[in-house]
Amino acid sequence: MKQVIVHPERCVGCMQCMTACASAHSKTGRLFSAVSESPLPKPRVHVGAGMHNHGFPNRCRHCDPAPCRMACLPGAIYRQTDTNTVMIDPDVCINCASCAMACPYGVIRYHADPLAPAGKIIAVKCDNCIARQHKGLIPACAEACKTGALTFEESDAAMKKKTDRVAKSVTAETALPEQAPGFALLNTVKKAITEINLCR
C-alpha cells in the first residue's frame, strides 16, 4: 500500500505542501479560486519550525491503534482500511477536542471546513487525499513537494530503503551515501544562525 513518507532532513520549510493541501481540500479544488472561498480552506499538513528553524512537515501518521479514534466521544473517527487512513466523519464530530488531548503529534485542527456541513466547526486532519487517490492522483502534499521531503511510496519498500541505509551505516568500510546532498549544509547554516542569535 502506498503511503506518504516524510523525510524531515530534506524539508526546507517552503510550505508549498500546505498551500497544495489547502487547495486540494477546498470546494473548487483550485488554488486560484480557493483563496476567495468561504470558509477559507486550511491545510491539514503543518510545517513547523524546529529548534534550529529547520522545517518539519507534521502530518497525521494514521496510527494503528489510533489514540484519537479511541478517545473520540461520539465515535466520529474511523479507519478506512483500503488506504489505511484514519478519517473523521464531519457529521458525527461534536468538536469536543478529545482528539486534541489524545494526538501525540498535535496534527488535528478545529475549524469550519469546506467539506463539512456549512458553518459547523469540526476536527480536521489529513485524509491521505482519498478523493484525489480515487481519481488516480497522488496526495497533494507529496505532489507539491519540490525537495523530496514528502514522497508517495510503497510503505514496505520505503521501510526497506531506510533499513538498508541504517545497515550500511554500521559497516565502517562502506562509504555512507549522501542521503540529502545540500540539505545537510542548509540545516547546519540554520543551526549556526539560531545559535548565534541565542548568544546575542
Add this chain to the structure above:
Amino acid sequence: MKYVIIGNGVAGVTAAETIRQHDASGDISMISDETFPPYCRPMISNFLEGAVPSEKLPIRGKDFYDKNRITPVLGSRAAFLDPDSCMVTTKDGRQLPYDRLLIACGADPRRLDAGGTELENIFFMRNINQVRQMIDALPQVKNALVLGGGLVGFKAAYSLLRRGVSVTMLIRSGYPLSMQVDETAGRMIREVLQSHGLTVRTGVSVEAFEGSGRVEKALMSDGNRTACDMAVIGKGVFPAHGFVPVDRIKTDAGILVDENMHTSASGIYAAGDVAEYFDLSRQKHWVNAIWPEAVSQGRVAGMNMAGHRISYRGSLSRNVIRMFDTDVMCAGRVSERDVDESCRTATAFDPRRNTYRKLVFEGNILVGFVMVNNVEQGGVLTSLVTSRMPVDISDRYLLDPGFNFSRFMRL
C-alpha cells in the same frame, strides 16, 4: 470459554469487542441495569445543553449485541459475586457462571447528606434517564442550584446556562474544577461562566431542600433560604463495587488491578471507573474515572481475557473542556492538592490572546499541565506526561504559542 462482563459502559463494550476479535467462539454475556443501548456517557451534558440530540448518544448500533454474538442481561445490576464457584448473581436472581469475568460497572454518584433530597427536580447527572428527566423539567425551571464545582457540577452549570437558566453554583474552593486545574485557570473558568450569568457561592452548603412535591427552595448552612426549582448534585462519584467480596478481591478506592487489568482473584478483571491502576503522573495507584481511560483499559482487559498478554503502562487523569469561547485542557498533576515542593512549575499568561499555560515538572519529567485556549498541541504534552520522557528543551519553547512537535525533532 464463558466470558461475563458486568457493565455496558465503554470499558465493557470495548472489552467485549476486543474479546470477540480474538475469540470467535466464546460465550459473552453482558450485565447492565441500563436498558438503553450502549451510549456515550460524557455526552449527556451535550444532550442537556441541547447541542446533541439523544439519537447521537449511542456509541454502537442497535445490532451491537447481535453482531458480536453477546447475550445481553439487562435491567438488573450484579448483586453477588462468588469467586469460588465462579458465579455472578444479578439483583433479580439470574445466575451467570464464568471462566473470565470483567468488572466494568463504573461508578455511582455520591449521595448528599441533606434533608429533602427525595423532592422532585433534584437530580444526579450520571445517566441518560436523569438527563431526560432534567430536560422534561426545564420548562418550569428558572433558577437552578448546582452543588459541587467538579466536572459534573461544571458541566451541569454550563449546560443549564446555555439553556437560559439562571444557575447558582455552590463550591468549597474559590473556583470550579479545583481538583483538575490550578487557581489561575480556575479563576479564568469562573470569570467566563460568571460573564454568562453564573452565580458562584463559596463556603456555604445546603442543609435541606424544601418544597411541596417539587423543590422550591434550599435552606443554606448560613441560615438563609435560596429559591431554586431544580438542583443538581455533583459531589463526585465512587466506584460501584459494593457487590465485590473485599476479602477475596483487593480493593482500595477502586478495585486494584495489575498491568493486565487482572484483579487479585483468579480469572477476574476490572476496567474503567471501577478500577484502580497505577497513575503515571502521580506514580501511585489512583482511580482515574474518565472516558479515554475506560476505553484503553477495556481494550487491555479484553486482550488479556482472550489470552493475549498485553500490558497497560499506566493511567493518567486528563480532561478537555470547551465552554462558550474558552477551551481548557489539563492532565496529570497540576491542581493545588497535587503540586508540592518537589515540583518545578513554568507558566505563561498572555492577556492579549487570553491564553494561559502551566507546566509542572519533577526533575526533567513533565508530570502535569494545564492550558487555557490554544489547546491544539495539548496532545503532544499529554504524551510527554505518559511517556515520562526527559524534557531537554527549554520551558520557553514549550510555553511558546507556536510550540509544536517539530521542537522535538533532532536532525
